[in-house]
């Protein structure tokens with residue numbers, strides 16, 4: 213092969229890569245643009261300060277908004293995160309650091325199964341476990357459903373980042389007479405923390421966009437609520453119900469809600485990036 | 498065994514003839530108990546038929562039987578891949594976590610098997626420290642935290658004690674002057690040779706009874722090497738040391754006994770001077786000649 217054909221082949225591959233990337237990026241931009249164009253007009257002051265209330269409010273042009281859904285999303289997602297992080301990290305540790313433990317293969321099977329399960333089934337699972345047993349829809353049930361979405365993601369990323377941390381780090385710790393759990397928590401986990409945090413963020417952003425698990429659990433609420441034992445509103449599930457509602461005014465609000473949800477996920481990733489960069493700087497300085 | 502006993506006697510004779518001379522690190526003064534004419538050098542650790550298999554067919558070491566004498570330096574020499582590191586790691590149960598690694602035979606610390614059921618490997622490792630062939634600082638921890646990582650676990654909390662221990666360990670490892678102004682920067686920010694000395698300091702800080710050093714000076718410059726060798730000769734007043742080295746001069750300088758490994762077997766162990774000047778085994782002879790010429 214001549215130098216010239218090598219060069220041409222190199223260029224062709226480069227151009228192909230750029231084209232394929234555009235193929236992914238362009239539709240994404242179109243979606244975002246479309247959402248913004250449709251929803252921007254709905255984003256007035258009351259959108260952020262008012263509850264939705266009954267459809268009559270919107271029909272009569274009285275102030276109405278999605279303040280309660282925004283707050284509900286934050287509450288339910290954070291509670292879900294608090295529940296999912298310990299389980300997710302612990303499962304990840306089990307699969308990476310205690311591979312000889314009889315429970316490790318079980319954990320691996322469970323996370324793969326959960327990971328491949330459609331999100332609506334997580335809702336059913338939480339419905340059977342929480343709603344059935346407590347006698348009603350609740351924000352807590354929604355958090356449990358979202359935690360089911362988060363756990364396998366956190367567990368898998370934790371497992372894979374722990375696996376790529378150098379083996380000799382563990383040996384160095386053990387040779388000082390540190391017990392294994394201490395080596396894991398004090399040495400291996402901190403060395404992999406940037407990756408673990410990335411996994412938590414991905415799980416959080418993924419769960420934040422899920423509507424299906426919430427329909428049967430946190431159910432939705434037209435009014436603001438902070439009571440975890442009662443139904444609570446969330447943006448994804450509210451988008452769904454606004455979209456299928458017969459009211460034109462509500463459709464516009466739905467587009468506005470979609471902008472907020474997009475922003476929510478983008479801010480999560482942006483803040484996460486900053487945190488990760490800081491963590492990485494600390495460990496590779 | 499008899500070689501070793503004889504060599505001890507020889508040394509005793511030498512010492513009596515010239516108590517102040519010989520190795521400069523030996524403090525002048527009353528003879529240590531060891532020099533008591535009736536005393537033999539006690540054995541601190543020993544291996545009996547120790548065999549390490551990687552997988553089914555690969556032998557790391559095969560049927561190694563040898564003794565490590567109390568507060569003496571034993572050098573392990575031999576060609577690359579002959580099982581020196583494997584043997585060292587078997588002495589503080591470092592193979593425990595390896596998958597598909599099988600250890601048979603036995604090793605003893607103060608006469609007690611370290612592989613007996615019920616023995617906690619953590620306790621063994623706290624008494625038998627190790628410096629690895631490759632430097633392995635804890636990358637996320639500061640230099641200071643690297644050195645006191647082991648101490649904190651033993652429950653040492655007091656700041657002044659920790660400070661003192663860190664300075665002592667870093668000074669012993671010939672690193673203090675270079676890092677005393679940046680104890681807070683991460684261990685990963687040091688050069689390769691500095692990292693190795695940091696690992697030596699880290700191992701020293703927990704004050705092990707036996708210290709296993711796998712080529713501790715292979716990444717160090719001559720000056721740092723010299724200081725580590727001085728450290729070894731100082732340390733052996735309290736610590737039993739095993740050092741793997743490819744540097745024959747180093748083995749002669751620092752060790753009291755030398756063991757020659759070849760193809761996973763321990764071929765010959767003897768007083769260092771004796772092994773280098775009059776090896777019994779032809780394989781040892783050939784190896785030494787090969788390396789020297």
Ligand SMILES: Nc1ncnc2c1ncn2[C@@H]1O[C@H](COP(=O)(O)OP(=O)(O)OP(=O)(O)O)[C@@H](O)[C@H]1O
Pocket residue numbers: 551555556557558576577578579580581582583584630
């Ligand atoms: N983790 C492992 N898996 C499989 N085989 C191994 C492993 N570690 C070592 N071995 C093999 O065991 C034998 C002894 O290796 P070891 O590391 O003990 O040699 P060494 O004497 O320390 O060599 P060097 O001087 O190069 O450090 C070698 O043949 C090596 O290939």
Ligand SMILES: [Mg+2]
Pocket residue numbers: 581582583630711
């Ligand atoms: Mg080696």
